[in-house]
Amino acid sequence: MGVSKSDSIIIVGGGAFGLSTALHLAQKGHTDISVFDKDDSIPPRFSAANDLNKIARAEYEDPFYTDLTIKALEAWKTPLYAPHFHQTGFFHCVSGEAPQKAIETLYRFQASAEKNDLIKPHVSAIKNRQDARDGCWQLDGELPGWHGYLNKFDGYVHSGNALAAVYRAAQAAGVRFFLGEQGAVEEVVYVSTLTGRKASGIRTKNGRFHPASLVIVAAGAGVNRLVPELGTSVVAKSWSVAHVHLTDDEVSALRGIPVIYARDLGFFFEPDPKTNLLKLCPMGGGYINTDPKNGVSYAPEVLSDSAFLPEEDEAQLRKLLAQTLPSLADRPFVRKSLCWFADTNDSDFIVDYIPNTSDSIIVLSGDSGHAFKMFPVLGSFTTALLEANDNKQPVARWRWKEPKEAGKADWGGDVSWRLGQSKEFASILPRRAAKL
Ligand SMILES: Cc1cc2nc3c(=O)[nH]c(=O)nc-3n(C[C@H](O)[C@H](O)[C@H](O)COP(=O)(O)OP(=O)(O)OC[C@H]3O[C@@H](n4cnc5c(N)ncnc54)[C@H](O)[C@@H]3O)c2cc1C
Incomplete structure (x- = not known):
């Protein structure tokens, strides 16, 4: 036309x-x-x-998206976007209990970063706790079995x-x-x-x-x-988001930390100095809201229906904090929600x-x-x-x-970079009905 x-x-x-x-x-x-x-x-x-x-990491398993993100990161450095781009690095690991799938995915990401001439000089291996603390001294947890790499080319927006x-x-x-x-x-x-x-x-x-x-x-x-x-x-799917409220001193002490990401547990970011909030997301297959009539997943229309953190995700985030920043492990989570996207x-x-x-x-x-x-x-x-x-x-x-075909929408575990199967929204809402 x-x-x-x-x-x-x-x-x-x-x-x-x-x-x-x-x-x-x-x-x-x-x-x-x-x-x-x-x-x-x-x-x-x-x-x-x-x-x-949101994480802004350039390395993808698929070079098509790596090249696209490299272009995007250049654009993030131009005047309109630069105030919102923070090149703090991406600390990409698995914990000692990670399943094989998470470890293999991590290695593919690392190989992709090391294969790219632009990214490679910014990558360093993390083989043990000392390497991890050299990359981010603020991590005073035990980091049991953590290994992976730190990529300073990346950051968050x-x-x-x-x-x-x-x-x-x-x-x-x-x-x-x-x-x-x-x-x-x-x-x-x-x-x-x-x-x-x-x-x-x-x-x-x-x-x-x-x-x-x-x-x-x-x-x-x-x-x-x-x-x-x-x-x-296209499947409407959600992952959890939660925050910890920090004191001014805690925010100050964590200034400049890279995005800390354990493929089998979840990730968190440098705290936001305006709100003093440190944001965390658990890793998992996410939640879908399938209409049994047609097999299509729809995001709930009312925001308050998604304003909670599923128990299993809370447990995972507590484990992530206990292994990395133990002084925050029991801190209440605030601003909890499921965030819906199109998969x-x-x-x-x-x-x-x-x-x-x-x-x-x-x-x-x-x-x-x-x-x-x-x-x-x-x-x-x-x-x-x-x-x-x-x-x-x-x-x-x-x-x-x-x-x-209808009914084949639960493909969370098939995607190479995802871990775990998607669950139905209704199954994590024992006292509520799913809203379609
Ligand atoms: C928990 C979580 C973590 C993520 N982390 C990352 C990350 O680290 N890095 C990264 O790159 N990406 C990340 N993403 C993905 C990123 O947020 C999405 O890819 C991006 O926001 C998708 O953009 P979009 O425009 O398709 O949808 P959205 O940004 O969701 O926008 C859709 C808009 O459509 C509007 N809308 C919907 N229906 C109607 C209607 N009927 N009438 C009028 N308006 C309507 C909504 O109000 C909304 O504003 C994450 C997503 C989630 C959920």
């Missing part, structure tokens, strides 16, 4: 993909861009990136603040925002054509129709409600037109829990698609995926 610079473009979702896409389109000269988000401010509380921090910065930049570039009641999208509206159908715009939950020449759906874990055609090819079975993104829609609607999905490190370049994936001569997604792995 091809959109002209003055055609109206609607982006559903003001999270990582949506905001970056809005800014990239505006920078390419598109003049009629509107972003719709169901939350009433940005960063939206429903965004998986509404957070203190303040994702909530980065979203806010790009929101302001997009507004300044002329992008319009519809938030809260005005921005909650009920459905994509289609009209019939000779060859199928064509998106003509969106309808918000307050009943208003907004026409558009091109609709871009970047709704994160909410995508299955707006693009049911995806079926089980695919190969961890590849989906950046493509919905088939048979005359190229009127693009889906940006399948972030698979690893997209934020690429925030500054996410929007370029859509501009490249719009510029493709044959209107075909140039990156084969990001093309539309046909849904899998």
Whole structure:
């Protein structure tokens, strides 16, 4: 189809993909861009990136994503993004009790880092507790059996603040925002054509129709409600997040620590000096919320339903702290939640037109829990698609995926970098019903 610079473009979702896409389109000269988000401010509380921090590590098992992240890290060092990028390093290990799968994954990551000429000089091996303390002296726990590597090329990004910065930049570039009641999208509206159908715009939950020449759906874990055609090819999945509140002195003492990551336990970050919070995430297969009627997992619509930490995750995080920073091991966890994202079975993104829609609607999905490190370049994936001569997604792995058979959505353990199977949200909510 091809959109002209003055055609109206609607982006559903003001999270990582949506905001970056809005800014990239505006920078390419598109003049009629509107972003719709169901939350009433940005960063939206429903965004998986509404957070203190996300890991920005360049090494992937797959060199395609390594190269992409190296480009993104360059962009993180430019003025708009630099205040939110902290190159503190990535301390990547397994504990002495790690299963073989976690150890093998760690070795593949290490090999990838050591194979890359840019990254290699920043990598040092951690073979024992002394190496670990040389890399991060603040770790005064026993670190039983911990080994792996430290990569100083990597670090973390303040994702909530980065979203806010790009929101302001997009507004300044002329992008319009519809938030809260005005921005909650009920459905994509289609009209019939000779060859199928064509998106003509969106309808918000307050009943208003907004026409558009091109609709871009970047709704994160909410995508299955707006693009049911995806079926089980995208799974709404969640991982836990929790925080420990520190004193000013504790924050000061932990300043500059690398991201501490044990593949079999979980990870934590340098504390945030504004809130004094140290953020932790356990590693595991995550939680899905499958509708038995169609086998599709949907993120709960009400935020409070996800505002808790499953017991098994709490136990794992306590173990992580006991082995690394034992003085914090019994500290209460605060700001606990399940954070929902859109998972695919190969961890590849989906950046493509919905088939048979005359190229009127693009889906940006399948972030698979690893997209934020690429925030500054996410929007370029859509501009490249719009510029493709044959209107075909140039990156084969990001093309539309046909849904899998219903009931085959629990693929957590099949992905090489994941550990453990996904569990049903309902099974960790003994006194509540799952909300679909
Ligand atoms: C616990 C956890 C840890 C993570 N750690 C990392 C990490 O260390 N490094 C990394 O790179 N990535 C990480 N990620 C992944 C990263 O957060 C996501 O890849 C990224 O946020 C996905 O962006 P998105 O735009 O697809 O979705 P989101 O950022 O979730 O945005 C989707 C937006 O769509 C809006 N929306 C949904 N439905 C509607 C509707 N009907 N109407 C209007 N608006 C709607 C939502 O309000 C939301 O703002 C992590 C994710 C989780 C859950």
